[in-house]
Amino acid sequence: MDELLTAIPKDRVSTNTIILEQHSKDESYHKPSLPDAVVYPVNAEEVSEIMKIASKHKAPIVPFGLGTSLEGHVIPYNGGISLDFSLMDNVIEVLPDDFLVKVQPGVTRSKLNQELKKYGLFFSVDPGADATLGGMVATNASGTTAVKYGIMRDQVRDLEVVLADGTIMHTGTLAAKSSSGYNLNGLFTGSEGTLGCFTELTLRVYGIPEMIMAGRASFHSVDKAVEAVVNILSAGIQIARIELVDELSMKQVNKFSDTNYDEMPTLFIEFHGNEAGLMQDVEFTKEILADLDNHEFEFEKDTQARNQLWDARHNVAYAFKHGFPGRQLMTTDVCLPLSELAGGIESARTELGKYDLKGGIVGHVGDGNYHTTLMIDTENQEEVEKADKYNRHIVEYALKRGGSCTGEHGVGIGKMKYQSLEHGNSLQVMQTIKKTLDPNNLLNPGKIFYNG
Structure with missing residues (x-):
């Protein structure tokens, strides 16, 4: 000391x-x-x-x-x-002509967007929580807008990283592309503090759309909602967000957010673009939904109503916490190919009833990522074991179909047990990289790998 x-x-x-x-x-x-x-x-x-x-x-x-x-x-x-x-929470430099920004790792998403607004720009990744950008890079976060703008890894242009021995290095440049050397941006993004500590981030930003429209479409079944997602994306409609909230989650949303949305499987949808193009996309979407006999499709055009809609979606986890006092939140997080998504969600719903667990299903279904929000009594060992078996079921279902055990939350300690099953021999390569950069295993030890 x-x-x-x-x-x-x-x-x-x-x-x-x-x-x-x-x-x-x-x-x-x-x-x-x-x-x-x-x-x-x-x-x-x-x-x-x-x-x-x-x-x-x-x-x-x-x-x-x-x-x-x-x-x-x-x-x-x-x-x-x-x-x-x-304390490292400064927006260092905005480069509007390059659509880039340099920030320290402690800057939060909301603080960055407040600063970018004066330039007519915004940062796209929206994981729901007002997380720090360093943490978002560390876990390769994504969230509601990934279907249009991509995940955190897609936004990273350069990282200043301090390695275990104190070496300060950079992983990239300001250039939009490069064929020079290994992709170190991709290596360090999602490394969860096990390879180095970020001290400066250079990130991609975007122009604020001329017009934003949001709506919600309710369905008689989750299958129909997922089918709608696939059909909308197949039609080439430029969706910025398309989120699934099942009926159990909608009930919690209404209680927590004091809303009166239909308590049915619901898609929260947002369009970004110019007015003429958006109106065409909206009409096309209506036609697709009508073919699926959706229950209701309503749009929120003004900013306040649109924000209320997305606040309700982002607050699903907190709605469950509020609705089940004394229980702890456990959120599953798997990602599937779109062609396997409906089956994965249906299997998750069936198993949820089989194990008699309290929770609901939400998801960034535009990119195949869904979550089950479970509220468990951590003092009840039987219930904890049920939750673990349930999580294993949906992870194994995803992996058998070419998916991943975590779409955006990262590995930490909760998903370590699935790493060998997902990565096979590639895991040994990752462990070798870890040992090379951190030979004494001092950087966030015990995360991602059992021996890391």
Whole structure:
């Protein structure tokens, strides 16, 4: 600790019990664990010094943003230093002509978009929570807009990374493309703090659309809702968001958000573009939905009503938490090829009833990603085991059909047990990379790999 205080001012190193507890958990159901200290760096040079000291004393380093992750990523099970990036929250530079922005890792999505608005720009990735951008890169987050704009990996142009030995490096350039060398942007994005700590991010941004329209379409069955998604995408309609919320989730939404939406399987849809093009897309969508005998299709044109619609969608998890006090949230997260999505959701719904678990299904169905929001009593071992068996079922269903065990939440500790099943021999390559860059296993140890 004394050596650490020579590199970082005393007021930015804490062993306060309350601070340690705040950094012992995320928003998941996973068991908390205290770090030995919390350190608040303000630049890459300080992070480098911290890394060198940690390497010398074999002290684990666990990066921390806002603690909104869902698979235990930031929980320091081996103690050590929780590296809190909340003071590194500056928007460094906006490059409007290049459609790029440089930020520090502690900048939140909402703060960035507030700054970009004056340039007529916005950052597209919207995971629901107001997470830090460093955390979003670390987990390769996506969310509601991925169907049009892509996931976090698609937005990363360059990362400044501090490695385990204190080396400061960059993974890319400002150029839109490159055929030079290995794709290090792709390697570090989604690495969950196991390969290095991000200290600066260069990200892609977009022009604010001339017009935005949002609507909701309700259906008599989930199958019809998923069929509508496939038909809309097959027709080439430029959907910006298309989200599924099942009837059980809609009931919780109405209670929590004080809305009166139909408590039926519902698609939340948003269109971005110019007025003429949007009106054509909307009419085409109406025709597709009519062929599927959908129950209702209503649009929200003004900003307030549109925001209320998306607030309701984003608050599904919190609606379940509010509706089941005393229980912990467990959110599953699998991604399937679109052709397998309907079967996957139907299987998930059947198993949910079979195990008699409390929850509902939502999803970013435009890219095959869906979640079951489970509310479990973590003190009831039988119920915890049921939830684990249920999760294993939907993961194995997805993997057998060419899918992934996690579409956007990351691995953390919750999905480690599925890594070998998903990646096979590729897992050994990943472990070799980890050992090369972090030979002492100090960077977020015990995450992604059992021996990592």
